[in-house]
Amino acid sequence: MNEENLFQKYKLSDSLExxxxxxxxxxxxxxASEDLVPNKLAIPYYEKRADAGLIISEATLIRKDGQGYPGTPGIYTQSQIDAWSEITKAVHQKGGKIFLQLWHCGRVAHTFYTNQPTLAPSAVKVEGRVPRTKDLQYEMPKELQIAEIKQLVVDYQTSAKNAIQAGFDGVEIHGANGYLIDQFLHYSSNTRADSYGGNPKNMSRFCLEVIDAICSEIGSDKVGIRLSPAAYFNMDTNPLDPDVFKHLLSEIDKRNLAYIHSGIFDDSVEYDYLEGNVTSFLRKNYKGTVIGAGSYTKQSASLAISEHKMDLIAFGRPFIANSDLVEKLKTNQEITPYTDVMLMELV
Ligand SMILES: Cc1cc2nc3c(=O)[nH]c(=O)nc-3n(C[C@H](O)[C@H](O)[C@H](O)COP(=O)(O)O)c2cc1C
Incomplete structure (x- = not known):
């Protein structure tokens, strides 16, 4: 097998091939800078990878109080929009396509970075040390009031509008990896007793409101979402969670999004409560395009696509380690292995 399917064109939506x-x-x-403006070095970093079928940007904050890591860019000030515009222009000049991933960390944010209260669906904190700090622990979040939830929906919508203004081809809603949207979708982090908690319909409500607001602003063909039905990061498992995701996916199915995307580090892991791995769970419960991800190789990705387990493959760490990943895959060159040291440089 020569893995040719990885190099075929793919129609993502009416407007995007x-x-x-x-x-x-x-x-x-x-x-990013202190003001969370993308670094100039990000222009060549993304440009060099423009031969990917689609680039999904690093997670980007919809507002300051969502920040949980140092130097993560935003899309809520004009300087941020202007800096992103230079990046999208460079990618487009190379014939590439790029979506912006929209992010709010919820309870994984920290006042150390934000100087503002940490907000989450419920006052349930995540355990552990804040990354890239010496010994700072996560703090107890403040439970969001209904009016604050409505404001967040508006802010997601505005950031999608800003992304289009910055020249992105679309946005990916970051609904994965234990951040704000995902916190609504799991019983361990959502203990609300109002219309945003307590059952699959209510727990899906915030995510669907965000999707609807963004689709009404920029069109559903320009919107994707990343989801983590397995509670594997910043989250505890509850056997009832899959019902929330089944409901959510059946609703997303009606909305004609560009794609859904697995949020997982190792997709070979099988979860009892999902009756398989994350991508197979998404595939089983959703009719549209599925992007698989999580420790795939050229061979395993190509096989999964040929077996219709996914339509597209996202590579993460291999793209950090190899700016010319697509060319290397195409010509069967050796792939440089990723190491954590590579995180220290944007090349
Ligand atoms: C350094 C690093 C940063 C990441 N940042 C994000 C992120 O901003 N948003 C996100 O959804 N996933 C993020 N991920 C997860 C990756 O998108 C990807 O799902 C993961 O690395 C598994 O794919 P891989 O085995 O091909 O690396 C990150 C992973 C790494 C290693």
Whole structure:
């Protein structure tokens, strides 16, 4: 098998055709300025990877109080929009396509970075040390009031509008990895007794409101979402969670989004309560385009696509380690292995 399917064109939506099925996964790099404006070095960094079928940007904050890591860019000030415009222009000049991943950390944010209260669906904190700090622990979040939830929906919508203004081809809603939207979708982090908690319909409400607000602003063909039905990061498992995701996916199915995307580090892991791995769970419960991700190789990704387990493959760490990943895959060159040291440089 020669894995040719990875290099076929793919029609993502009426407005978007991808040059191949290889997606650059969103990768937080922590190189933005104090004002959370993307670093100039991000221009060549993304430009060099423009031969991916689609680049999904590093997670990008919809507002300051969502910040949980140093140097993560935003999309809520004019300087941020202007800096992103230079990046999208460079990618487009190389014939590439790029979506912006929209992010709010919820309870994984910290006042150390934000100087503002930490907000979450419920006053349930995440355990552990804040990354890139010496010994700072996560703090107890403040439970969001209904009016604050409505404001967040508006802020997601505004940030999608800003993304289009900055020249992005679309946005990916970061609904994965234990951040704000995901916190509504799991019983361990959502203990609300109002219309945003207590059952699958209510727990899906915030996510669907965000999707609807963004689709009404920029069109559903320009919107994707990343989801983590397995509670594997910043989250505890509850056996009832899959019912929330089944409901959510059946609702997303009606909305004609560009795609849904697995949020997982190792997709070979099988979860009892999902009756398989994350991508197979998404595939089983959703009819549209599925992007798989999580420790795939050229061979395993190509096989999964040929077996219709996914339509597109996102690579993360291999894209950090190899700016020319697509070319290397195409010509069977050796792939440089990723190491944590590579995180310290934006090359
Ligand atoms: C340094 C680093 C930063 C990441 N940042 C993000 C992010 O901003 N948003 C996101 O959804 N996933 C993020 N991820 C997860 C990746 O998108 C991807 O799902 C994961 O690395 C598994 O794919 P891989 O095995 O091909 O690396 C990050 C992963 C790494 C290693």
């Amino acid at each position: 991808l040059n191949n099925r290889i997606i650059m996964a969103p990768l937080t790099r922590c190189f």
